[in-house]
Amino acid sequence: MIRVVLPHHLQTLASCDREVAVTVDGAVTQRAVLDALEARYPMLRGTVREHVTMKRRPRVRFFAGGEDVTHESPDSELPGSIATGDQPFMIVGAIAGG
Amino acid sequence: MTAMRILVGTRKGAFILTSDSKRKKWSIDGPHFAGWEIYHLKGSPVNPDRVYASQTSSWFGQIIQRSDDGGKSWSQPGADSAAEEAAAAGMPQGESNMFVYDTSTETGKPLTTHQWYDGTQHPWEFARVWHLEPSLDDPDTCYAGVEDAALFRSTDGGVTWHELAGLRGHESGPEWAPGAGGMCLHTIVLDPANKSRIFCAISAAGTFRSDDNGETWAPINNGLHSEYIPNPTAEVGHCVHRIAIHPSNPNTLFMQKHWDVMRSDDGGDSWREVSGNLPSDFGFPIAVHAHEPETIYVVPILSDSLHYPPDGKLRVYRSRSGGDEWEALTKGLPQENCYVNVLRDAMAVDTFDPCGIYFGTTGGQVYASSDSGDSWEPIVRDLPGVLSVETQTVS
Numbered sequence: 186m187i188r189v190v191l192p193h194h195l196q197t198l199a200s201c202d203r204e205v206a207v208t209v210d211g212a213v214t215q216r217a218v219l220d221a222l223e224a225r226y227p228m229l230r231g232t233v234r235e236h237v238t239m240k241r242r243p244r245v246r247f248f249a250g251g252e253d254v255t256h257e258s259p260d261s262e263l264p265g266s267i268a269t270g271d272q273p274f275m276i277v278g279a280i281a282g283g
Numbered sequence: 284m285t286a287m288r289i290l291v292g293t294r295k296g297a298f299i300l301t302s303d304s305k306r307k308k309w310s311i312d313g314p315h316f317a318g319w320e321i322y323h324l325k326g327s328p329v330n331p332d333r334v335y336a337s338q339t340s341s342w343f344g345q346i347i348q349r350s351d352d353g354g355k356s357w358s359q360p361g362a363d364s365a366a367e368e369a370a371a372a373g374m375p376q377g378e379s380n381m382f383v384y385d386t387s388t389e390t391g392k393p394l395t396t397h398q399w400y401d402g403t404q405h406p407w408e409f410a411r412v413w414h415l416e417p418s419l420d421d422p423d424t425c426y427a428g429v430e431d432a433a434l435f436r437s438t439d440g441g442v443t444w445h446e447l448a449g450l451r452g453h454e455s456g457p458e459w460a461p462g463a464g465g466m467c468l469h470t471i472v473l474d475p476a477n478k479s480r481i482f483c484a485i486s487a488a489g490t491f492r493s494d495d496n497g498e499t500w501a502p503i504n505n506g507l508h509s510e511y512i513p514n515p516t517a518e519v520g521h522c523v524h525r526i527a528i529h530p531s532n533p534n535t536l537f538m539q540k541h542w543d544v545m546r547s548d549d550g551g552d553s554w555r556e557v558s559g560n561l562p563s564d565f566g567f568p569i570a571v572h573a574h575e576p577e578t579i580y581v582v583p584i585l586s587d588s589l590h591y592p593p594d595g596k597l598r599v600y601r602s603r604s605g606g607d608e609w610e611a612l613t614k615g616l617p618q619e620n621c622y623v624n625v626l627r628d629a630m631a632v633d634t635f636d637p638c639g640i641y642f643g644t645t646g647g648q649v650y651a652s653s654d655s656g657d658s659w660e661p662i663v664r665d666l667p668g669v670l671s672v673e674t675q676t677v678s
Binding site for chain 2: 192193194195197198223227228229230231232233235236237242244245278279
């Protein structure tokens with residue numbers, strides 16, 4: 186079971202808690218986790234990745250196992266702690282304030 | 284009992300204001316979609332319980348929401364729990380947020396470029412839905428005006444959206460340019476007398492008309508004069524802020540432009556200025572009285588640099604002669620130290636008699652008049668900045 190932490194705006198959109206669980210068959214990559222998330226919550230399609238290009242939205246970042254994996258290849262395997270469920274894959278909206 | 288509903292889109296969510304036909308006591312419901320920008324909400328004229336909403340974010344993109352109970356509950360068409368069975372039957376799921384320019388050889392147009400702020404060419408990029416216009420006779424059909432400027436239509440209640448690419452693909456497209464808010468298609472007017480006729484307005488391109496249900500388009504900007512573009516009388520490039528018609532007389536259009544208030548009496552083929560004695564002819568919204576086709580309303584602000592009312596006085600101006608001669612409506616509105624703006628989609632009229640008129644401000648106030656503008660009262664004072672106001676009469 187993969188744990189995924191969502192930013193506030195996506196929690197309200199999907200009517201879910203801050204942390205959700207998804208299942209991934211095969212290698213645990215950014216792409217596989219996001220595919221599983223969107224399959225479980227179709228209302229999130231297009232919000233983290235653009236619909237057609239499947240590219241990460243510019244103001245969204247990913248963290249896994251305490252590492253910033255935003256700019257890693259979407260097909261790179263995520264740290265083992267994500268696959269085991271010991272740590273969550275975090276989707277974070279870029280900070281804007283002032 | 285007949286009731287009144289006002290749909291308010293703000294910078295931080297949607298609010299629904301309701302009253303009876305007296306329009307004196309209001310209840311306020313919201314925020315819906317708290318924290319999200321709600322550019323526009325609008326109900327179907329044939330089924331007021333069907334309401335479409337544009338929920339948008341620079342972080343998480345575009346969301347379309349739909350209500351089938353007058354705004355009490357909402358879901359994304361095709362992505363709610365009720366859609367799971369439909370998904371199993373092969374219906375699209377999670378595509379209601381998908382606005383993809385149609386570049387197909389069958390119905391589309393190539394994706395070209397438009398003019399950027401610095402005069403260079405820039406690719407067309409979808410950003411958000413500015414305006415939703417439900418069909419006059421089918422609650423499942425709705426039009427969406429988007430940034431970068433294009434027109435989309437859904438015929439399945441918002442589950443899927445398809446571009447009417449003839450507009451974006453018009454040969455003048457490379458001459459269109461963004462206004463300060465982006466290159467948005469912000470106004471869609473459906474002609475109640477001619478179901479094949481649609482008017483659209485784009486900042487900064489101008490006004491366009493289709494007479495074949497959105498397939499092909501022609502610019503209709505003859506008579507506009509815009510000092511801020513290289514050729515002030517160019518066919519396109521004008522920053523039209525809003526157009527409005529009266530349903531009984533759809534051949535007459537009223538326009539609030541970047542500067543100038545204009546009217547056309549030939550379906551947009553030609554325009555003449557009717558700014559008359561306005562203290563400033565810069566502004567964003569324009570509205571037509573529900574029962575008097577020659578009574579129109581604008582909210583002047585000082586200039587393109589100073590987006591607030593002249594003299595710090597919030598004044599709606601009314602013309603009962605279709606323009607040229609205007610009177611200030613001030614009773615109940617702040618007449619000192621007021622520096623709010625009223626955006627293009629943030630003024631609407633109701634269909635009661637006497638006609639009610641409503642507007643929301645960037646300061647979060649929603650003002651109402653139940654006597655055609657003679658006097659005003661705030662319904663609510665401290666909402667987030669108001670982006671849009673629409674009215675519904677429900678029974």
